[in-house]
Amino acid sequence: MKSSGSTCDIGAIAKFAGILLFSSIIIFPTIGHASLDEAYGIVTNVVDGDTFDVTIEKANEKVAYRVERVRLADVDSPEMESEKGPDARDFTYAVLMNKRVFLDIDDLSENGRDSYGRIICVAYLSGFYGQPIAAPNFNRLLVDSGFARRDNFTNNEFDPSDWKSEVDHQTYPQTTAEPLQGLGSLGSDLKKNFTEDLLPRLSESAGRELEKAAAESLDWLKGQIKI
Numbered sequence: 001m002k003s004s005g006s007t008c009d010i011g012a013i014a015k016f017a018g019i020l021l022f023s024s025i026i027i028f029p030t031i032g033h034a035s036l037d038e039a040y041g042i043v044t045n046v047v048d049g050d051t052f053d054v055t056i057e058k059a060n061e062k063v064a065y066r067v068e069r070v071r072l073a074d075v076d077s078p079e080m081e082s083e084k085g086p087d088a089r090d091f092t093y094a095v096l097m098n099k100r101v102f103l104d105i106d107d108l109s110e111n112g113r114d115s116y117g118r119i120i121c122v123a124y125l126s127g128f129y130g131q132p133i134a135a136p137n138f139n140r141l142l143v144d145s146g147f148a149r150r151d152n153f154t155n156n157e158f159d160p161s162d163w164k165s166e167v168d169h170q171t172y173p174q175t176t177a178e179p180l181q182g183l184g185s186l187g188s189d190l191k192k193n194f195t196e197d198l199l200p201r202l203s204e205s206a207g208r209e210l211e212k213a214a215a216e217s218l219d220w221l222k223g224q225i226k227i
Helices: 002-027 085-096 138-144 188-224
Strands: 039-048 051-058 067-072 100-105 119-125
Touching: 039 067, 039 085, 051 100, 067 138, 085 138, 119 138
Parallel strands: 067 119
Antiparallel strands: 039 051, 039 100, 051 067, 100 119
């Protein structure tokens, strides 16, 4: 009788594991073709809204230096000499400085670089558990917040229409984003993005990590059971 009960318990556990794995496939589909973590590192300097330096922690074959200068793909922030330039730089500084970013490096350009030697990337923010947040990427966030315009350069692999941005600024906006007051105000558009888009995605990412932890715990438990 004890042997039969143990077999039943093991069968129930196996059935539960199958349901859990199937549910994970349905609920958490894989991210598209973007390579979110080809390289990553800590932002240690911000040049302007769309350009910053990263001290590399994980490199791929396109990364040549310990500190790489990143040019965000398919976006264009105002130059520093312009009226809006410092605001764009301050926004990027506020969001990225001393934070880990994940880099999807261009595969079409030579060594993933532009004519100035900067690596061309789509950048992704880091989540609570240190995982890359698939959407919105920082390129899109910069545009939606009013500190860059979308500019689709056809000489790289990226297509900004894949970012599913609801805002496509054709010129630098004058009224859609509130000017930064130092670093204390991030503007109404950015607040809306965080509350309506980024925070739900952060919660989803956290859920995926919890599912992963549950699956690992279940594997350990199965390993302790002697049939």
